[in-house]
Amino acid sequence: MTPEEIKGSVTQIFKDVLDNDTIVLFRETTARDIEEWDSLAHINLIVAIEKEFKIKFDLMELKPLQNVGELLDIIQRKIS
Amino acid sequence: MTNPLNYPFDPHTLLRKKKAIRRELLQRSDLLEKRIAILGGSTTAEIKDILELFLLLGGIRPVFYESEYNRYYEDIMFSNKALEQFAPEIVYIHTSSVNIMRFPSMQDSDADVDMLLTAEVDRYQALWDRITTAYSCPIIQNNFELPHYRGLGNLDSYDIHGRTAFITELNLLFSEQARQRQNLYLNDINYLSAWFGLERWYDKLFWYSYKYAMSYEAIPLLADSIASIIKAIYGKTKKCLVLDLDNTLWGGVIGDDGLTGIRIGKETPDAEAYSAFQQYVKGLKERGIILAVCSKNDETNAREGFTHPDSILSLKDFSAFRANWEPKHENIRDIARALNIGIDSLVFVDDNPAEREIVRAQVPQVAVPELGSNVAKYIDILDKTDYFETVSLSKDDLMRNAFYADNAAREGLQSRFDNYDDFLSSLQMVAEIRPFTPIYLDRITQLTNKTNQFNLTTKRYTFTEMESIAGADHYITLYGRLLDKFGDNGLVSIIIGDVRDSELHIDLWLMSCRVLKRGMEAAMLDQLVAEAQARKVSALSGYYYPTAKNCMVSGFFKEMGFQHVVTKANNDSIWRLEISAGYTNKSQFIEVKK
Numbered sequence: 001m002t003p004e005e006i007k008g009s010v011t012q013i014f015k016d017v018l019d020n021d022t023i024v025l026f027r028e029t030t031a032r033d034i035e036e037w038d039s040l041a042h043i044n045l046i047v048a049i050e051k052e053f054k055i056k057f058d059l060m061e062l063k064p065l066q067n068v069g070e071l072l073d074i075i076q077r078k079i080s
Numbered sequence: 081m082t083n084p085l086n087y088p089f090d091p092h093t094l095l096r097k098k099k100a101i102r103r104e105l106l107q108r109s110d111l112l113e114k115r116i117a118i119l120g121g122s123t124t125a126e127i128k129d130i131l132e133l134f135l136l137l138g139g140i141r142p143v144f145y146e147s148e149y150n151r152y153y154e155d156i157m158f159s160n161k162a163l164e165q166f167a168p169e170i171v172y173i174h175t176s177s178v179n180i181m182r183f184p185s186m187q188d189s190d191a192d193v194d195m196l197l198t199a200e201v202d203r204y205q206a207l208w209d210r211i212t213t214a215y216s217c218p219i220i221q222n223n224f225e226l227p228h229y230r231g232l233g234n235l236d237s238y239d240i241h242g243r244t245a246f247i248t249e250l251n252l253l254f255s256e257q258a259r260q261r262q263n264l265y266l267n268d269i270n271y272l273s274a275w276f277g278l279e280r281w282y283d284k285l286f287w288y289s290y291k292y293a294m295s296y297e298a299i300p301l302l303a304d305s306i307a308s309i310i311k312a313i314y315g316k317t318k319k320c321l322v323l324d325l326d327n328t329l330w331g332g333v334i335g336d337d338g339l340t341g342i343r344i345g346k347e348t349p350d351a352e353a354y355s356a357f358q359q360y361v362k363g364l365k366e367r368g369i370i371l372a373v374c375s376k377n378d379e380t381n382a383r384e385g386f387t388h389p390d391s392i393l394s395l396k397d398f399s400a401f402r403a404n405w406e407p408k409h410e411n412i413r414d415i416a417r418a419l420n421i422g423i424d425s426l427v428f429v430d431d432n433p434a435e436r437e438i439v440r441a442q443v444p445q446v447a448v449p450e451l452g453s454n455v456a457k458y459i460d461i462l463d464k465t466d467y468f469e470t471v472s473l474s475k476d477d478l479m480r481n482a483f484y485a486d487n488a489a490r491e492g493l494q495s496r497f498d499n500y501d502d503f504l505s506s507l508q509m510v511a512e513i514r515p516f517t518p519i520y521l522d523r524i525t526q527l528t529n530k531t532n533q534f535n536l537t538t539k540r541y542t543f544t545e546m547e548s549i550a551g552a553d554h555y556i557t558l559y560g561r562l563l564d565k566f567g568d569n570g571l572v573s574i575i576i577g578d579v580r581d582s583e584l585h586i587d588l589w590l591m592s593c594r595v596l597k598r599g600m601e602a603a604m605l606d607q608l609v610a611e612a613q614a615r616k617v618s619a620l621s622g623y624y625y626p627t628a629k630n631c632m633v634s635g636f637f638k639e640m641g642f643q644h645v646v647t648k649a650n651n652d653s654i655w656r657l658e659i660s661a662g663y664t665n666k667s668q669f670i671e672v673k674k
Contacts, residue, residue, distance in 0.1 A: 019099030040125045043290050044095055051092050059288060 006075055009052060010068070017044045027069030053079055085137055086450045087464045089300035098129055105136035110628055112314065117145040117168035119152035121179035122293035127306075130299050134307035138316055149291060150179075156207050156214075164214070169542075170310055171211050172220040173204075176269060176293040177227055177247060184241045193240045201253045208257070208264055216544040218263045220309050223251045225273035225294075228282050262522075262543045265309050265471055272301055275464075301464075308466035314540060315530030318447060318467040319421055321364060322412060324430035325375040325382055325403070329361075329393065330354050331455070334385045335378055345390030353455040358392040360459045365397050368477030369468050370419060370484060372400040374411045374428070379403040399484040408435050409442035419484065420593040422532055422629055427467050429458075474523045479570060483594055486566040504599060504669040507564040511600065512673045513607040516550040516557040523571045524559055527592065532629040535590040536622065536636065554579050556611045560604050562595050562670070569595050573604050577612070577620070584608075584617045602666035605640055609663045621645075622655035640666070 001009075007025060014023045018036035031037040037045070049071075050056055055078040065071060084090035084097070094101070114135075118124050128144055135142045145166040147155045152173055155163055181200060184193045204221070211219050227236075227243040236242035251270050258266045273281040276298050283295035294302065311317055326333045331343030331350045343351040344358070365371050371393075375382050382403030386395050395401070400418050402411040408430070416423040424445035430436050431453045440448045449461050470477065490507070516524060525543045532538065541549070549555050560573035572595045576588040586608075591601060612620060622637040637655035638644065647653040 013096065016096040016100075019103075044126070047296050048092070048096050051095075056285070059285060062289070 001076075001079060003072065003076060006053075006072055006079075010049065010072065010075070013045065013048045013052060017041060017048055025068050027067065027072070029068040030066070049075065055079060083450070085133060085300075085304075087304075087461055089304065091297045091300050094130060094133070094300055095126075095296065098133060101133055102129075102136070105133060106141075108136070108139070110139065111136065111141035112139060112316075113141045113143060114169050114310070114314070115145070115166060116142045116170045116172060116310070117147075117163060117166060118172050118174060119147040119155055121150055121152050121173075121175035122287075123149055123291045124174050126292070126296060126299055127174065127303055130303040131306055134300075134304050135310060138307055138311045140307075140310060140314065140316065153203070153207065156210050168215055169217050170220065170313070171215065171217060172267075172306060173207065173222065174293075175222055175224075177224045178287070178293050180224065180247070180250070183243050183246055186241055188241060190240060193246070197246070197249055197253065200250060201257070204254075205257070208261060212261075212263060212544070216263075216542070216548075218265060218313050218542055220265050220267050220306060221254070221258075222267045222269045223254045225269050225281060226278060228278075228284070262547075265313070267302075267306055267309060269302065269305075272305055273298070276301055304466065308469035309471065312469040312471045313529070313542075315526070317425075317469050317530075318369075318427045319425040320370040320372055320399075320415075320419060320427070321361065321468075322372045322374045322415060322426055322428045322446075323361065324432065324435065325373060325377060325385060327431045327453070327455075328429060328451075328458075329358060330385060330388070330391075335381045339384055339388055342385060342388065344388055350455055351390075353458075355390065355392060357455060357458045360462070362392050362397065364468060365393075367468075367470075367473065368480040370421070370480065371398045372415045372419070373398050373403060374408055374415060374430075375403045376405055376408070377403040407438065407442075409439050412439060412443055412446060420533075420596065427462075429462065431455075472522060472526065474526055479568070483567070483569060486569075487594060490564075490566055500597075501669070507566075507598070507669070509562060509564045509598065509670045510673060511563070511603050511670045512561040513558055513604060515611075516546070516559060518550075520559055520571055521546050521550065524574055527571065528574055528588065528590065531590045531592060532627070533593050533632055534596065535588075535627075535630050536586070536633055537588055537625050538627050538630060539588050541588075549576060556584060556608065556615070558604060558607055558611070560591075560600060560607075562598065562600055564598075573600055575604060575608055577608065579612075579615060579617060582616060582618050583621055584612045584619070585621045586623060589622070599667055599669050601636070601640070602668075603670040603672060606665045606667050607672065609657075609659050613659060613663070618658065618660035620657040620659060622657070624653045624655070626651050 011023065011025050014025060015021050018034065018041055020036055023034060031042065046057065046062060053075055055075065061074060084093040118128055124146060128146055132142055145163060145168060152175060182196055184196055208219055211217070224247045226247055230236035230242070230244055232239055232242045236244040238245055254266060258264045281294050281298045286292045286295055323329055331354050332341055334342055344354045345351045361371065373382065383395060385391065386393060400415045402415060404411070412426060412428060413423065416426060423443060427447045427449065428439050429449065429451055431451060436448045439446055447467060449465055451458060451461055521543060525541060525546045529540050550557055556577040556579060558575040559571055561571050562569040573591040574588060575586065577584040577586050622642050624634065624637060626634065642655035642657045645654040645656050
């Protein structure tokens with residue numbers, strides 16, 4: 001999968017889970033930029049991403065996550 | 081696309097699309113609003129969201145109170161303004177094995193382990209007692225799933241120090257409590273987790289990260305189970321199973337293959353599977369589910385199928401039988417009419433996807449499970465969808481099919497009389513009409529919460545509320561049982577009246593449709609007036625609140641001789657019957673037991 005394809009899939013997951021079709025993700029996007037992205041929605045996002053890409057995040061991987069860019073990088077690393 | 085809320089549930093789609101699904105389900109207009117408090121011993125956010133979907137699907141719109149993480153005990157036991165103001169109608173306690181305070185340690189003696197068990201159960205008893213006093217509402221309580229690991233291996237299940245043995249004992253104690261307490265309902269997560277598979281049920285990463293006691297894949301199964309109990313408490317469960325025949329109840333096509341060609345019995349693997357399915361259906365019938373046939377077939381052929389020597393079901397197991405070439409949705413409407421039950425209390429089972437589709441489209445109130453065409457899976461799909469969930473088994477449930485069979489005999493008799501009055505007097509009806517008594521309160525609550533058609537106000541009451549009404553002086557309560565020469569119809573009618581300022585306000589008047597047009601309503605009124613006169617009441621006030629289902633009683637008070645007082649803007653109407661100047665009994669054909 002190319003980085004663009006990964007970003008496309010992740011964007012669709014955000015749109016579905018947060019029920020907002022207008023969401024556009026950038027590498028710099030953080031939870032503060034998207035109103036619906038609260039801590040409960042965050043769990044849903046993570047679980048949905050794991051399922052979509054058939055990956056599992058490690059216990060400590062998610063804690064220090066700064067922005068969407070880092071999330072995309074972890075996914076990229078896990079599926080390659 | 082298959083519906084992710086149909087069994088087998090699709091946790092992934094539910095998680096991704098739950099908000100969109102919720103929006104769609106909220107379009108329904110006839111939703112019953114209920115306040116549900118979720119008190120969790122682990123995280124409950126996702127459980128709440130998915131539970132909401134299953135409840136909406138079942139016609140209940142929940143309003144939730146959710147405790148903070150692991151505050152279930154404090155929220156109940158200590159003064160809690162928020163919960164008091166919320167005034168829950170249902171409390172769901174979501175605890176599981178992670179909430180067990182102390183497991184036995186290796187030094188513990190038999191007596192120590194007993195004390196641990198008692199301490200654990202005592203803690204929950206205190207919770208249940210407190211909820212009952214403070215909120216007098218039904219309680220749904222999880223039991224415990226088996227442990228994540230077995231420190232003692234197989235010995236864990238029988239050594240007193242084993243966690244497996246400890247949890248098993250606790251579950252037995254919980255069951256005993258649920259048998260004794262009228263308002264305690266167990267959500268059997270011990271069974272759910274075993275069915276789902278403990279390996280898939282537990283997701284320790286999910287626990288360490290977010291404090292969920294089970295995997296998110298298990299949440300739909302859990303939420304569906306809770307929703308089923310709530311629907312059962314409010315009488316929203318199904319009553320009748322409508323079955324296709326060819327390739328549903330037996331293998332092959334009776335019209336083509338003939339009686340000797342259909343597959344049922346022990347000869348082939350699929351014959352065994354059809355037999356197992358018939359056995360399951362027979363079991364449903366024995367616990368009070370009404371059975372009906374709806375098949376595209378020649379009626380003679382269809383009936384012949386049940387003469388097969390290996391057939392477990394027989395013709396007399398069915399209360400309605402429609403085998404013809406008419407569209408199935410028309411036959412299904414016809415079955416609901418003939419049995420006098422709401423069309424939304426039907427479940428339709430057919431192996432043919434086209435038939436399922438047309439029934440779903442034409443009569444959306446009918447539940448149509450995605451049966452598939454693999455007979456070995458039929459039982460799973462019906463059983464795990466919990467259509468027929470019940471919170472108690474009354475004697476009436478076990479007798480129900482006999483009632484309907486008796487009704488068929490009565491109808492046979494009716495056609496031999498020219499005059500309906502002659503028919504009624506030939507039935508030799510005897511009624512028992514008395515104030516509520518404790519032994520009938522279960523049945524009274526159950527009938528109140530599931531009667532939709534002959535029900536003037538459609539008010540619902542919990543068992544605890546019924547208990548307090550039965551004990552309060554200012555109420556006149558009546559239940560009616562009806563017997564006739566064909567059998568006992570059971571407890572079929574209920575009235576609750578509130579005496580205020582020498583007037584009797586009829587809060588509740590309902591009757592089971594299986595005794596429609598038998599004059600039971602007149603007998604009930606006679607008795608009500610007698611009780612009212614004994615208390616110096618001068619007039620009766622009747623209330624009719626229209627719903628989608630109770631139009632059959634829109635003219636009821638008028639027929640009973642009440643005067644119309646007013647009809648409000650929302651079509652609720654008020655009626656009045658003066659009794660101070662005397663009253664003539666209306667019942668002619670029913671002898672009332674003294």
